[in-house]
Amino acid sequence: MQRLLAFFAVSLVLSGAAVVSAQTAHNSAAPINFSADHIELQDKANRALLSGSVSVKQAEMTLNAARMTVAYTGQVVDGSPQVSRLDAAGNVVVTRPDQTARSNFAVYDLNKRVVTMLGAVTLIQAGNTVNGGRLTINLDTGRAVIDGSSVGGGGGGKAGTTTSSGGRVSGTFSVPKRN
Template sequence: MRASLIPLLIAVAIPAGAQQRHNSNAPIDFGADHIELQDRANRAVLSGSVSVKQAEMTLNAARMTVAYTGQVVGGNPQVSRLDASGGVTVRRPDQTARGQYAIYDLNRRVITMLGAVTLTQGSNTVNGGRLTINLDTGRAVIDGSSVAGSSGAAGGGTTQSRGGRVTGTFSVPNRN
């Protein structure tokens, strides 16, 4: 009985269609304390308070590797993937996701977050080991797959998937 409720509960927390479609063709603006360009490898490594913004989405992390295809369009290299680590936070207009690692595959328009993942939407919170967000549909799926370790800020508590389970809290309407 419990296993059959999990997809239903996640659907309540993250209703389909609640998200507007993300513009993955929008330019990517970034800021970091340090950047290392590795042209022969078609990548750039950003470190120190990394912040990346695309349309209405912001991704923050301690470190990020930006992979590009080698193709240049309009004088700009074409970014294909962002790999982030260290206190990763992804913010969208009505959602915030946190984890240890994130991969943003721009070609597939999918963000995958790993390690002590927390997804918050309003007063609803879901915790697990892995989160996949499809930016075209707005569908977010969280499961109990786990990455060793934990994350958290001093005094902010630590969230960690235990035993491959998804946990959370859902708000209910006041029925007075």
């Protein structure tokens, strides 16, 4: 019950947004490890293009997508370029402890320590599901805000979930068994 309340210290406001909290702070200074089928380095543009089953891992967070653009500052510290932003597209999945989010697109701004997911967003935690158009996760506070703004249609449409339509947030809350 406490976990349900922590997850859904949800505040539904008139704008159709849900606020979710319960994650611990993310270590955005941790190294970023990646794998992909293909990489194209564009040094003059300070970016790398990754494609084909892209997987990026930083600390306890994993970001998977079909394609990803990695922007870096041009500065090299301890032999590694300083990554400032990741743009992901195609079947995007962000996994954190006890939390999985899916969408069509995502942007991870390392300087702001914020992940923004767009289009057919589904957030699952502790058996609860929330769907919307945009999800913003503050990695310092663990606060997630979902709103109904629509990019690419409604939620995942999987069994047991309710899809978002008309710019609204929707979902399913699990109810603990009672004796």
